[in-house]
Amino acid sequence: MAGIDMRNIVKKYGDGFPAVNDVSIDVQDGEFMILVGPSGCGKSTLLRMIVGLEDITSGDMMIGDKRVNDLAPRDRNLAMVFQNYALYPHLSVYENIAFPLRLAKAPDAEVDEKVRAASKTLELDEHLDRKPGNLSGGQRQRVAMGRAIVRDADAFLFDEPLSNLDAKLRGQMRSEIARLQKRLGITTVYVTHDQTEAMTLGDRVAVLKRGILQQLATPRELYENPGNLFVAGFIGSPPMNFLPATVEGTSVTLPFGAVEIPADKAEKVQGRGLLIAGIRPEHFEDASVVDDKSAGSTFRTHVDVVEWLGNEAYAYIPFEAPPEVQTQLQELERDLDGESLRTQLVVSLDGTSTISEGDEAEIWVNTAKMHLFDPATGENLTVDRDRAGRIVGDAMAEAAEQPVAAG
Amino acid sequence: MATTDTKTKVGTGVGFVAILVWCLLPIAWIVSLSFKTVDETNAGSAQFLPKDASLDNYKALLGLTDDPVSDAAASDFGQALLNSLVVSLVATVLSVLFATLAAYAIARLEFRGKRLVLSLALAIAMFPVVSLVGPLFDMWRTFGLFNTWPGLIIPYMTFTLPLAIWTLSAFFREIPWEMEQAAQVDGATSWQAFRKVIVPLAAPGVFTAAILTFFFAWNEFVLAISLTSTQKARTVPAQMSYFVGPDPFNPPYGQLATASVIVTVPIIVIVLLFQRKIVAGLTSGAVKG
Numbered sequence: 001m002a003g004i005d006m007r008n009i010v011k012k013y014g015d016g017f018p019a020v021n022d023v024s025i026d027v028q029d030g031e032f033m034i035l036v037g038p039s040g041c042g043k044s045t046l047l048r049m050i051v052g053l054e055d056i057t058s059g060d061m062m063i064g065d066k067r068v069n070d071l072a073p074r075d076r077n078l079a080m081v082f083q084n085y086a087l088y089p090h091l092s093v094y095e096n097i098a099f100p101l102r103l104a105k106a107p108d109a110e111v112d113e114k115v116r117a118a119s120k121t122l123e124l125d126e127h128l129d130r131k132p133g134n135l136s137g138g139q140r141q142r143v144a145m146g147r148a149i150v151r152d153a154d155a156f157l158f159d160e161p162l163s164n165l166d167a168k169l170r171g172q173m174r175s176e177i178a179r180l181q182k183r184l185g186i187t188t189v190y191v192t193h194d195q196t197e198a199m200t201l202g203d204r205v206a207v208l209k210r211g212i213l214q215q216l217a218t219p220r221e222l223y224e225n226p227g228n229l230f231v232a233g234f235i236g237s238p239p240m241n242f243l244p245a246t247v248e249g250t251s252v253t254l255p256f257g258a259v260e261i262p263a264d265k266a267e268k269v270q271g272r273g274l275l276i277a278g279i280r281p282e283h284f285e286d287a288s289v290v291d292d293k294s295a296g297s298t299f300r301t302h303v304d305v306v307e308w309l310g311n312e313a314y315a316y317i318p319f320e321a322p323p324e325v326q327t328q329l330q331e332l333e334r335d336l337d338g339e340s341l342r343t344q345l346v347v348s349l350d351g352t353s354t355i356s357e358g359d360e361a362e363i364w365v366n367t368a369k370m371h372l373f374d375p376a377t378g379e380n381l382t383v384d385r386d387r388a389g390r391i392v393g394d395a396m397a398e399a400a401e402q403p404v405a406a407g
Numbered sequence: 408m409a410t411t412d413t414k415t416k417v418g419t420g421v422g423f424v425a426i427l428v429w430c431l432l433p434i435a436w437i438v439s440l441s442f443k444t445v446d447e448t449n450a451g452s453a454q455f456l457p458k459d460a461s462l463d464n465y466k467a468l469l470g471l472t473d474d475p476v477s478d479a480a481a482s483d484f485g486q487a488l489l490n491s492l493v494v495s496l497v498a499t500v501l502s503v504l505f506a507t508l509a510a511y512a513i514a515r516l517e518f519r520g521k522r523l524v525l526s527l528a529l530a531i532a533m534f535p536v537v538s539l540v541g542p543l544f545d546m547w548r549t550f551g552l553f554n555t556w557p558g559l560i561i562p563y564m565t566f567t568l569p570l571a572i573w574t575l576s577a578f579f580r581e582i583p584w585e586m587e588q589a590a591q592v593d594g595a596t597s598w599q600a601f602r603k604v605i606v607p608l609a610a611p612g613v614f615t616a617a618i619l620t621f622f623f624a625w626n627e628f629v630l631a632i633s634l635t636s637t638q639k640a641r642t643v644p645a646q647m648s649y650f651v652g653p654d655p656f657n658p659p660y661g662q663l664a665t666a667s668v669i670v671t672v673p674i675i676v677i678v679l680l681f682q683r684k685i686v687a688g689l690t691s692g693a694v695k696g
Contacts, residue, residue, distance in 0.1 A: 053588050073591040086589035090607040100593040103603075147593065 002064030002154045003029040003187060004050060009059035011045050011211075019045045021211040022059075027155075027189060032181050034202035035191045038234070038337045042211035043191045044159055050189060051080050051157050063154055074103075079148035080157040084164065085140045087132040087147075093119075094128040097146040104151070118146040121180070138169045149180070155187035162197065174200060195235055199223070204389065207231050209335060217389020224369075227391030229328075229378035232278045232371065233336050238314065238346045242332070244325040245277035245372065252277060252367070255319035256345075259297035261367045265382045269372045272381070276325055278371040281314065281346045286353035287362035296366040303359050304344070310351055315361075317345040328375050434671075440664035441465070448660040464665035484666065486638045487646035492673070494556055494642055495624035498563040502620050503613060506571030511601065513572070514579035515587075525576070532569035536562075540633045547634055554636045562634070563624045570623065571616040578612025579605070614681045621677060625670075643670045 004027040011020040020042040027033040035043040048054040050061060052073035061068050068076050079100075087096050095102075097118055101111045119125050122142040132140055141161060148156055161177070162170045178201050181188050192198055198205050199219040207214045207222065207230070215227040219235075226232035232240045246253045250266040254277060269275060287298045305316040321329065321343045329343065347363060355361045372382045383391065436455070440448070441464050443457040466472050470481030513521060543562060544553070552558035582605060590600035606613070631645040638646075647666050650659055 051592055053591070072596075073588070074594040074596065078592065080589070080592045082585050082589055084583070084585060086583065086585035088586065088590075088604055088608075090610075099590070099603075103594040103599060147589075151594075 003027055003031070004155055004189065005060075005062040006046070006050070007060040007062065009046065009049060009061065010057045011042070011049060011054060012057040019211050020049070023208070023211070023213045025206050025213065025216060027187055029187055030185045032188045032190065032201060032203045034198045034205040035189065035208060036193065036195060036198040036205055036234075037208035038335065039193060040210070041208040043193075043208050046208070047157055047159055047189060047191045051078050052076050077154045078157055079151060079153035079155070080159065081144045081148050081161045083160045085132075085144040087140055087143055089132050092129055092131060093124060093135070093143050096132065096143055097150050099147060100151045114150050118150045121149065122146050137165050138173060141165060141173060145177075145180070149184065153186070155189065156181070158188065158190040160192055162192075163194070177201065195237065199235070207234060213392050215389060215391050221387055221389045225384050225388035226278075226371065226380055227383060227388055228380055229276065229278070229332055229373045230335060232373070232380065233332050236280055238281050238348070239336070240278045240280050241345050242329055242373075243277045243279070243319065243345065244321050245275045246273065247275065247372070252370070254299070255321070256301045256317070256363075257299040259299065259365055259367050261370055265370070265372070269381045272374070274322065274324065274375060275381070276328065276373040276375050278373055279365060280369065281348035283366040283369045284347040284349070285364045286349045286355055287364040289350045289353055290364045293364055295368055296364055298362050298364045300360060300362050303355055303357065303361050306355060306357050308351075312351050313349040313353055313355075315347040315349055315355060317347060318342055319345060325375055328378070332378075437664045437667050440661055441668045443661050445659065445661055449657055464661045468662060468665050468669065483638050484643075484646060487641050487643045488669070490556065490640055491625060491642040491644075491670070494559045494563065495621050497556070498560045498567050498624040499617055499621045501560070502564055502567040502571045503617050506568055506575050506616060507606070507609070507613060509572050510575035510579050511605065513576045515584070525573075528569035528572050532566050532573075536566070536629050540629060543630070544633055553634060554640045556640055558634050559630060559640060559642065562630050563627060567620040567623055571620050574616040574619060575609065575612050578609050578615075582608050618678065618681050622674065625674060
């Protein structure tokens with residue numbers, strides 16, 4: 001086992017398009033690292049460079065203490081699970097799992113022992129004689145993982161392994177992967193575009209956008225202290241709300257009225273003019289169900305639509321944004337693979353709230369959790385740098401200059 | 408909709424039978440002829456089934472009679488059969504072997520002139536063989552390849568190789584590239600990945616190509632008759648044209664038919680043998696489908 005250290009990795013294609021640009025990520029020994037980002041952000045390319053299926057244009061790829069840039073995939077001793085599993089259809093499940101051992105010319109007794117152990121772990125015992133074609137999606141997924149765990153690889157690499165499974169199975173396999181990784185304690189790099197997987201599985205998460213690393217931090221740090229607008233908008237579901245805001249003293253003027261913010265936050269953003277305020281939906285609440293309103297402010301507004309889910313309800317409140325903020329928000333939306341038709345506030349209310357559609361309601365907002373972003377650079381001005389992992393300075397502005405990847 | 412179903416079934420059945428009769432009647436006729444005696448064919452008998460079925464023709468062709476003249480002819484036929492078998496098999500094996508490597512390169516690698524190679528291969532396969540006979544005859548005489556096995560194998564490969572390349576490159580293209588990458592990550596060299604993963608997956612394609620190639624080589628006549636002069640290298644299709652019999656106005660139809668039956672048997676055996684190997688959808692289950 002070994003850590004993986006990526007140092008200033010660059011991948012340029014023949015036409016000069018940089019799919020991955022100057023990315024440095026240190027994966028500690030035994031760590032579960034997630035690479036996440038919208039499609040075309042270079043996360044899969046990065047993974048394929050680790051395993052050796054893509055050439056590295058510049059930078060150093062270190063596995064343990066060894067520079068592996070010029071090693072063939074088979075000499076890197078890594079195990080990979082492909083998005084479409086890539087099982088060998090002409091071999092039985094047993095032989096599929098045994099394949100890496102057979103290539104390593106392991107004696108039959110050892111092969112048998114290891115394959116049986118892997119199949120036991122993954123509960124594949126009764127399927128060993130079957131061909132992959134006769135297995136269900138989840139079983140194929142497990143065979144692919146069996147092929148990875150059967151060898152003593154230095155690290156596991158997963159390329160969106162759950163994206164072909166249905167929602168229920170995905171949840172099961174997710175916890176299965178987490179359990180397996182914890183038990184084996186093996187260094188793991190996991191690529192996904194699903195932020196739930198990123199949040200639940202990762203020890204640390206690297207958020208990428210157009211080939212540039214945005215922030216490298218624990219899931220909690222990413223969620224509570226996003227380094228810029230992109231990370232803030234990408235992590236969390238429903239996503240963080242972005243509102244135009246101007247700050248005077250400790251008072252922030254939002255489209256719905258003025259709210260008070262803590263003095264230390266206000267200090268960081270004095271004299272900046274028009275800003276973008278980021279507030280997560282759960283930091284709002286129906287004022288009538290909040291007992292202690294001292295931590296935040298309340299405002300009155302018109303609720304357009306309410307979606308009641310039982311344990312909670314989402315209220316939608318449309319607002320008008322000034323053009324300079326509007327363009328920035330639209331661009332952000334594009335980066336996140338989304339397409340919102342209107343600027344609206346999404347508010348998560350308690351399930352017991354009685355606010356319904358068309359009501360004029362009083363909403364409470366926890367302003368201590370509010371973040372303020374520079375509309376020009378997207379930088380989070382109120383970030384708590386001690387609790388934000390590594391934020392790459394100006395990464396968002398740099399990424400914005402990159403051409404958009406095809407597909 | 409029961410009536411439509413019945414109609415469809417009846418229609419399918421009738422069509423099926425019609426096609427079967429159309430295709431198999433000549434074969435049945437040849438088989439029937441092969442059991443008729445010389446007297447019967449000479450008499451111009453028109454009935455389908457032999458009046459007096461005998462194995463004389465088979466005995467004569469396989470050299471099981473006591474007549475030395477007939478036995479000499481039989482040994483010629485046996486030699487022709489051997490020639491055919493060797494020439495066709497060698498041409499097939501070499502074609503499929505080279506074609507597998509070439510087709511893999513064409514399907515997987517990006518190189519300049521890839522399209523040119525493919526179109527050239529097709530153009531060569533389409534080239535009329537008749538136009539080659541003259542020059543080849545002269546060349547082979549000079550090179551000492553006239554009337555030898557290699558003298559037939561080499562020109563045969565000019566059309567069997569492109570055929571195999573085209574068939575196989577289509578098959579290789581269907582194989583997901585991830586299979587090979589997975590093998591490489593699992594510790595295989597490029598050659599091991601090719602041999603242990605790609606070739607087994609392409610097996611149906613290899614067998615299809617092999618059968619097609621073998622047919623073409625086995626049935627070839629123009630080159631076989633032009634580039635051979637004796638039993639040393641003459642193949643069965645060419646040898647059969649020398650079955651004239653004692654009376655030039657009365658060709659030995661029975662013997663010709665018997666020879667036809669005998670040369671058809673290996674083809675049928677090979678098809679039945681390889682048919683099991685050509686399992687469609689072998690790649691199912693490789694990737695999410």
